[in-house]
Amino acid sequence: MAAELKLPIAAVTMATAALAALALGSHPHHGTLRAQPGHTARFDYKTRYFEQKVDHFGFAEDSTFKQRYLIGDRYWNQDGGPILFYTGNEGDITWFCNNTGFMWDVSKELGAMLVFAEHRYYGESMPFGKKSFSNPKYLNYFTSEQALADFAVLIRSLKQTIPGAQNSPVIAIGGSYGGMLAAWFRMKYPNIVVGALAASAPIWQFEDLTPCGVFYTIVTNDFLKSGKGCVESIRNSWDAINNLSSRAEDLTFLSRTFNLCSPLQASDVASFKSWLSETWVSLAMVDYPYKANFLQPLPAWPIEVVCTFLQDPSLSAEALLKNIFQAVNIYYNYTGNAECLNISQTATSNLDDQGWYYQTCTEMVMPSCTDGVNDMFESVPWDFQVFSDNCKKDWGLRPRPDWITTVYGGKNISSHSNIVFSNGGLDPWAGGGVTKSISDTLIAISIPEGAHHLDLRSSNAKDPSSVRKARALEVKYIKKWIEEAKIEPVIR
Ligand SMILES: *[C@@H]1O[C@H](CO)[C@@H](O)[C@H](O)[C@H]1NC(C)=O
Ligand SMILES: *[C@@H]1O[C@H](CO)[C@@H](O)[C@H](O)[C@H]1NC(C)=O
Ligand SMILES: *[C@@H]1O[C@H](CO)[C@@H](O)[C@H](O)[C@H]1NC(C)=O
Ligand SMILES: *[C@@H]1O[C@H](CO)[C@@H](O)[C@H](O)[C@H]1NC(C)=O
Ligand SMILES: *[C@@H]1O[C@H](CO)[C@@H](O)[C@H](O)[C@H]1NC(C)=O
DSSP states (O other), X not given: OOSSOOOOHHHHHHHHHHHHHHHTTSOOOHHHHHHOGGGGGGGOOEEEEEEEESOSSOSSOOOEEEEEEEEEOTTOOXXXXXXXXXXXXXXXXXXXXXXXXXXHHHHHHHTOEEEEEOOTTBTTBOTTGGGTTSSHXXXXXXXXXXXXXXXXXXXXXXXXXXXTOTTOOEEEEEETHHHHHHHHHHHHOTTTOSEEEEETOOTTOSTTSSOTTHHHHHHHHHHHTTOTTHHHHHHHHHHHHHHTSSSHHHHHHHHHHTTBSSOOOGGGHHHHHHHHHHHHHXXXXXXXXXXXXXXXXXXXXXXXXXXXXXXXXXXXXXXXXXXXXXXHHHHHOTTSOOSSBOTTOOSOTTBOHHHHHHHHTTTOOOOOOBOSSSSSSOOBOOOHHHHHHHHHHHHSOOOOTTHHHHHHOTXXXXXXXXXXXXXXTTOGGGGGSOOSOOSSSEEEEEETTOOTTXXXXXXXXXXXXHHXXXXXXXXXXXXXXXXXXHHSOOOO
16 A cells, blocks of 8 residues: 555655654764775674564554564673663664664773664564555554564563673663654653663654744755855746746756656656755755765765755756756765666665655654745645545545654653753754753753764764764763663662
């Protein structure tokens, strides 16, 4: 079902952006791996599988499935050294593992074991095998609550079975949706994890906790500061496309100018525009200070490179769109290997759009909107009804937009403790994140020059000082939680 998602622009953009963002949870980079060939051995882990209950919350469904997890214990102090536990998000866990260099970088100093747990319904961790997505009844166990319960059960088992791990304090770490899970894990299972690092975690991108336009305003600001004329060029491009989308020869012009894999039909113009929007959003998330390959291989500060093509917003529609092509070609063809551009593809195949789309259609309703004034996009208001109708059509069910705030507390989380929320000033997801400390133990760390969870990436010679400071502070808090756990062991 829903193999081919058909959504109006706003919904597509939102789903994909959310996905990407969420997906982005962790990150980064084969670029760094290549840049530091001598260090690749650090990423050595063993792949394991854990027999996990399909349903933790009822008793009628008694089946089990194999949850994949990865363990790296090269630097683990077997005498109660801590466990850093990555709360897997919407994709293949090996990709998040390879792209969360921060955990590998700090493992030696902390004497820590690293565990990366795959989220159910992603990667190899399918509760009903190949059938998992074939019928809504098999998807019924696809919730964040079940995923958190998987993590809790897995950790208890690891501590019971790995000699020396019994008294190991566990720290949850995650980025993007994985960061939301890390924070929620600490809130719901303080008996299992002593603290959490939630990087770029938009836990307030729900209901009316955050104005729906903030996300796209941040995207626009990233382009605004990256080059003169850039935002105006993109803002004008929508009209240019609209002006060139009715006649057959205009559609041919667009298809040829953008080297599209399949010729554009009049009915594809909306998808074409949302593909461009998603491209700008993705660039904002991965606007890293060095050459990297998270969603796509990209140069350092890719938005600045993109903006070099977009300096003159006053050109004719044709000339403007030729420049827009040069700009998106940086994103899709930096390697020079792309034969054609496919408007059905934006991010990496390591993220599972279908799985994330299902989650947005159930629990993860994250309102987003544009107005064309505070942002550079066409104006599309948030329309829950349209969104919900699409979910009904594609999955046969309707979302519950107020469930996440009900179950995880919305803004009323001051009774919790030991969570660090980090956010990047360039990251559109910072809009729905916790950017001000709530108490002495619910700490916000800001990284003004950071895009989507830059702090979770491997350290790099080109890292701005703000991310170095953020990482040092994160390690300081992690050590504090570990020390406190030794003084006051919790009953497990
Ligand atoms: C992660 O790294 C391992 C080991 O280097 C490699 O085998 C695997 O394919 C990588 N996974 C992804 C999704 O890049
Ligand atoms: C699109 O067409 C309208 C009406 O002809 C014109 O005013 C506008 O300048 C055009 N926009 C672009 C970007 O070409
Ligand atoms: C990608 O770049 C290469 C090298 O510049 C070029 O030959 C190719 O046509 C480009 N692909 C697209 C889709 O434009
Ligand atoms: C474009 O991408 C879609 C979705 O990944 C894929 O099904 C389709 O085959 C691709 N088209 C071309 C011409 O590569
Ligand atoms: C927040 O939660 C506390 C209990 O933890 C409750 O007393 C308070 O009324 C709640 N505040 C709001 C605004 O819901």
